[in-house]
Amino acid sequence: MLLRSHTLQPELLLYKMNLYNPTHHAQGMLFPHEAIRDSQKELMELVAKSLQTHSHVVAHAPTGLGKTAAVLAPAIKTAMDEDLTVFFLTSRHTQHNIVLETARAIKEKHNVKFPCTSLIGKKHMCGQEGAPSIEFHDYCKHLRDHGECHFYENYMKGDVRIELLKQQLDGKPANEIVNEAANAGLCPYEISMSATQHARVIVADYYYLFSDTIRDAFLSKSKKELDKSIIIVDEAHNLPQRLRSVYSAQLSTKMLMYAMKEAKKFELSRPVATLSYVQDALMAVTSQEEKQVDRATFERELAMPLGEAATMLSAAAEVVREEQQRSSISGVARFLDAWQERDEGFTRISKQEEAGALLRLVCLDPGLMAKDVFDQCYASILMSGTLNPPDMFKDILGLKAKTASYPSPFPEENRKVLLVPLTTTKYSKRSQDMYASIADHCASIIHGIPGPTAVFFPSYAIRNSVLGYFSKLSARPVLIEQSGMSTNEKQGMIDQLAGSKDGVLFGVSAGSFGEGVDMPGVLKGVIIAGLPLTRPDLETEALINLYQQKFSKGWEYGYTLPAMSKVTQNAGRCIRSESDKGVIVLLEERFGWPTYKKSLPKDWKVEITTDYEPAIKEFFA
Template sequence: MFFRHEKMRPNQDTLIEDMNFVLKNKLTGLFEAPTGLGKTDAALASVLDFCIENKKKLFFVTTKNTQHKIVIEAIIDINKKYNIDMRVVDLVAKSNFCIDPFLSGLGSEFYDLCEKKIKKQACFPHLNATGKSTQKNKSIDLFLKEYKSAMHSSELREMCLDFDLCPYVVSLLLAKSAQVIVCDANHIFVNKIRSALFGIIGISLDDCVFVFDEAHNLPHRLRSILSDSLSLKQINFARKEYEKCPKEEFDLTDFLETLEYLFVKQKDGFLSDDYFDKLFYDEQVLTALLSADGFILENEKKNSNLHRIANFILSWQTDKQVKTKFKTKDTIYIKGLDPSFLSRLIFQQSSGNILMSATFSPMQMYSDILGIPNPYIRQYGSPFPKENKLTMYFDNVTTKYEERAESLPLIADLIKEKINKVSGNIAVFFPSYDVLESIYLRMSENTIKKIFVQGKNMTANETKRLIDNFKKNKVGFGSVLFAVVGGSFSEGVDYPGDDLIGIIMVGFPFPEPDYEIEALIKFYDSQDKVGWNYAYLYPTVAKVVQACGRGIRSETDKAFVLLLDKRFGWTKYKSLFPTDYNLLKYDNKKFSEFVSKM
């Protein structure tokens, strides 16, 4: 067994044994284990042994770049400890790998322009990596001699830049002999991408074992892969773009005018499956759209909105999956409802699957949604001292819409009191930007601590900068982070040690009911499930638990969690929290005693 640490944490050995059972019996296992138990190390300890013995490839699937790095570093440590040379490849999107200064950084048009450049044999890094350059190329051989057995994608890209090699081609070449491939969900669940990847490597699903990290996000991620949208703005831009294009045998002018007319005519609400049929099932239209897009791409080096319409037509024509169609706010949406349409094949044909998360309750729901046959389900308690975490709820406030106006001033006062009296960094998570802004306006000038506020539509760099500044301000009296629950601040970031000593959750982050949620409820009701729970309640509680788990990352961390909503004391909500949560009604004496010992 390959385990990089000297000793295991409590419950980690049991987790490894359970994972071993799943693999030996070719099952799919769902494992709910709190943050800090060591799920990644447990999975590697179990799966690496199995894969080497049975000549399988391990695909470690995670969407977070930080988790990519953690897996790579774990393999490096294992190689050092056991004096072995286990190869791991960090696979990212082709566009993120590209070293061509004219292509890297582009949006959706990247892939078409990349393909055109390769066909014209004008991409020299690609020619070098594939051995097709006019000169006898030795750079790929030199590269392989210098390549380390485990490198993060950013390191691989920099190394390929030095050798003038296409990092994506090189990563696929390395994947053929790699024992471990770290990748994104798209590499596995998008059929076109998976088929191309597996074809190059020369494997089938039966040759693979999959580990899915943060697997509670899979249903939403898979639905997004199955979904599409088209806006009135895009149609208007497409008409303007088409004016620049040469008119061929089939003129799109009438088509675009009719599409805009039908779009404007349709009121907000659900659409019938045949609403656009007369327009969308004409092959001449699709051919002409792609031809016109090719002209725009060639001359302006960007994908046109004509391309966007063509893709939307293809999504509309796909009738194998369960989906809903609706219009709202000048946009028409196609929303996939059944994630198992993509996942069922993976779980049926692979040699074993490990799905891990700190928020997997209720676990049977995830099994149902993802189409997992005969799931092996296990839950584990926290390995850390219970006295290191205090979770309390207030029963005199709520963010329920009909009571919100009355509660918001009280909520603002409670937050102000806690952040002004307790030293250290505190994160306050809100159910929406509206509530965040309302509270911020009430207290921004009455706090001792500096408040860092999450903005709408922040870029990855802006997010990182804000988090880094928040952490740096932990010295002295500390600072405060205001963020919306469900985003990268509450799920994708670790706050170890004294980076975070307290979390305040403002209300339940129930989303505004919309057409998609209504369709999901109806769909799961039709599957003899409780649609309201599957589509609305359970995903909301999962977001709360994820946010509340940010404070305890090791056995020495201490943190308090304050839940500002009376509904946290209601049995139907309380019962959905993991077993190691002990939700208490707020008691000022207990809270003060806990804080004094931090």
């Protein structure tokens, strides 16, 4: 069995386990542990080289490789030598602890000192109880502007405890900062922001650097500069989609209804007229059929210049915020601003939905949005356990980067991957018979798995159709993922699954359990029942066209590889440490087609079989 990378062992023992080699000691790179794996050392050297040449790295580094230490060690060393800042950007709050622990281990092992700060979204760092998650910035601004936030007032008065608290909270995760600062009556967010000014390592969410509306203010407040920043993007497979969602905007009948109500309540007659022009323009560009909308067409349909409408509604939103904490008008104003500002790399799509008309400004090209950051930073390292293939991520993020791909460090014999080509969720073959057949195979597969199992489907609709049949075939308790579950609800479901010994989770490939939520050591099996392709709608078509134009890889980058990336994510839920043992079943005939099969990770050693029961039995025997 391999050692966990953070386990300290006598050198002799490490030598016997083929992990210790004096030449593997990365001299001067601040590596925090005694033992280092070959692939960990390779990654560390690649990062060190990219730092020397101010370049970028995109690395597929599977779970268990120890990538956080491998990347932080050379990055912190360079940052200390060259007076730079390391930004460790992650979309997961739980990852902050791992980064801060690694930084602490570096300090202890090498007897070095450097301040570290953890910063999550402002709404998650607010000291006010019951702060809203929607329109939070309006809420916070209103309280600050009206002197109604005592946390902020105390902070601005220059409370004597601020400096002491900043020192005490150095290297602490954001959730601890929130508790301790709030207990001291100080705004936790302002304390953390202020601590960034002296921090050598800042652990934060992507959008602090990748959202252009936040970046400049953040850099100026933290007194940092991009050209003096080493940027590490963790779970970087999420970055393209995060950028797309940050830069996309939408306008709906519902938004306009709330905005109109607000404008009438505040007797803002000209904004009322403006909102009704916007409503008319929205209706004019929308039909039952989804369709692409020209930028100029919407502007022509608006009975006043779009810039004027945006300015007037922004001003109206300010008036509203004088009186109340949030404004619905501001959402409409923001959409109009985005509509006129964004063009290259975007598409515009309208559709009449059940809830009303919807007009979307969709960001297609995350590379354009990330360009300023990557062009200006000192160097960057993008890493994830599912950056597969790394070249695709390099291309779509517009990077001139070195790419690297490492195999899983976990024992191969602990994982069995079966491809069972007996069913499909292909649109033309969907039927009740097919759903019954998928349920039948799921029940037989799960029967052979001695522990909790997750089944991931391409959509909730398919999941529900299969569930009806499955419940009649299997006595195993089924836990059903719902869209929009809270963090506590998700954790409750994981606890239930972990405690059940034979529970079955029915989820969707692109859902929280399929991609985001970690379930270490819980699952003995994962079934991916169907190919999780996105709907072939206008957005997908536009994406395919964009990547065809840019890289001659429209279908791959816009359609098939994103689906296969989800498959890799789903499969990764099963084996999270070297002691986990599990079976992954790809239940879909198309996984055997060359287009999809070639994108499965090479080290999976996929076995194609229709006789899966003996194979599973033998694996767990």
